[in-house]
Amino acid sequence: MAFEGLSEKLQGAFKKLTGKGKISEQNIKDAMRDVRMALLEADVNYTVVKDFIKQVTERSIGEKVISTLNPGQQFIKIVNEELTKLMGGSVAKLTWSPSVPTIYMLCGLQGAGKTTMAGKLALNLLKQNKKPLLAACDIYRPAAISQLQIVGRQVGVPVFEKGTQDPVKTAKEAVEYARYYGQDVLIIDTAGRLHVDEELMEELRRMKEAVHPQEILLVVDAMTGQDAVNVAKSFNDLLNIDGVIVTKLDGDARGGAALSVRAVTGKPIKFAGVG
Ligand SMILES: Nc1nc2c(ncn2[C@@H]2O[C@H](COP(=O)(O)OP(=O)(O)O)[C@@H](O)[C@H]2O)c(=O)[nH]1
Ligand SMILES: [Mg+2]
Known part of the structure; x- marks a missing residue:
């Protein structure tokens, strides 16, 4: 199935971050690299990946992920939210026109x-x-x-x-x-x-x-x-x-x-x- 490889790799990247009380800038950088690779390997367009990584990085810095109580979880949350955004939120429904057909x-x-x-x-x-x-x-x-x-x-x-x-x-x-x-x-x-x-x-x-x-x-x-x-x-x-x-x-x-x-x-x- 499509996206299976992607989610597996993302899980892998996330695993390294969970269960850690404290994480370093380097941990985040490494995770980001894993996420980037996972997206590229899933055949996501290069510029789309670049924008995505930039967005996640900016948010991670802006929200001071490193200094939060549970930095790993916080980072994963950001990646997930941005991924959802990338996919266009939920799947949109088809619309009806006012007149038939x-x-x-x-x-x-x-x-x-x-x-x-x-x-x-x-x-x-x-x-x-x-x-x-x-x-x-x-x-x-x-x-x-x-x-x-x-x-x-x-x-x-x-x-x-x-x-x-x-x-x-x-x-x-x-x-x-x-x-x-x-x-x-x-x-x-x-x-x-x-x-x-x-x-x-x-x-x-x-x-x-x-x-x-x-x-x-x-x-x-x-x-x-x-x-x-x-x-x-x-x-x-x-x-x-x-x-x-x-x-x-x-x-x-x-x-x-x-x-x-x-x-x-x-x-x-x-x-x-x-x-
Ligand atoms: N596995 C799979 N094959 C599909 C799917 N949709 C279409 N196909 C196959 O792809 C080929 C082209 O489909 P077709 O509907 O004729 O494409 P069209 O040229 O865009 O009209 C056909 O052999 C279909 O059976 C799908 O969702 N899954
Ligand atoms: Mg046709």
């Missing part, structure tokens, strides 16, 4: 897990007595439409598709369809694209303009390495995303890259939990 647009790299997540989201919404509609706006990969149709069938959610016509047009028609048939949430599955592919990125921007999604969600594969940070920056610059959904956390990913995405975009992590 609420539109969620999923975007991200090819293979990130958008189509799979579209199905998971739809199922989650069904359980909340919503009436979701899936829209197939990936027209570039052969079989992308039928993949979404299979996903839709598995969870019992209708799929709107218009073959390979302009996906922006399809998205617009899906909104009308949802409105007409009383489907109150529309999940738009888009084509995976590289953040450097200007034409395809432009298509996403046009889609945003055309349907004004309530949430633009960047789907990030937890296995992605450091490039996830650049990807997230590009998507966020172009689309001003609303949140990040991390997939494949069940794999053996180190998870740090996804964590960094949250830090560099400043956007909350949103899993499939719909509020």
Whole structure:
């Protein structure tokens, strides 16, 4: 599981500090080094780690950790609080739009897990007595439409598709369809694209303009390495995303890259939990 290695290493770093009545500056420095290594090994972005360490150091000095009654515990508390902040506090919930349908647009790299997540989201919404509609706006990969149709069938959610016509047009028609048939949430599955592919990125921007999604969600594969940070920056610059959904956390990913995405975009992590 992702983050397992990270928490194990942090426990290790913390162990050295607990049970000690008094600790020295050097103890704190050593612990900080261990924390830094643990984050880097978990694939957290270098600058994110640097900022994190700076923050913890400043707080430790500011709060005079060394001279407190239980300096080890105090230091661990600061690290934990800052880690929580780094992860964006608690996981944010998806929001509803005032008018029907609420539109969620999923975007991200090819293979990130958008189509799979579209199905998971739809199922989650069904359980909340919503009436979701899936829209197939990936027209570039052969079989992308039928993949979404299979996903839709598995969870019992209708799929709107218009073959390979302009996906922006399809998205617009899906909104009308949802409105007409009383489907109150529309999940738009888009084509995976590289953040450097200007034409395809432009298509996403046009889609945003055309349907004004309530949430633009960047789907990030937890296995992605450091490039996830650049990807997230590009998507966020172009689309001003609303949140990040991390997939494949069940794999053996180190998870740090996804964590960094949250830090560099400043956007909350949103899993499939719909509020
Ligand atoms: N282990 C695991 N595999 C996943 C997960 N989500 C997607 N996948 C797999 O990743 C591959 C790409 O997923 P897909 O939804 O088609 O990605 P898309 O190109 O972004 O639409 C497929 O083989 C999925 O089965 C997940 O949460 N865990
Ligand atoms: Mg897909």
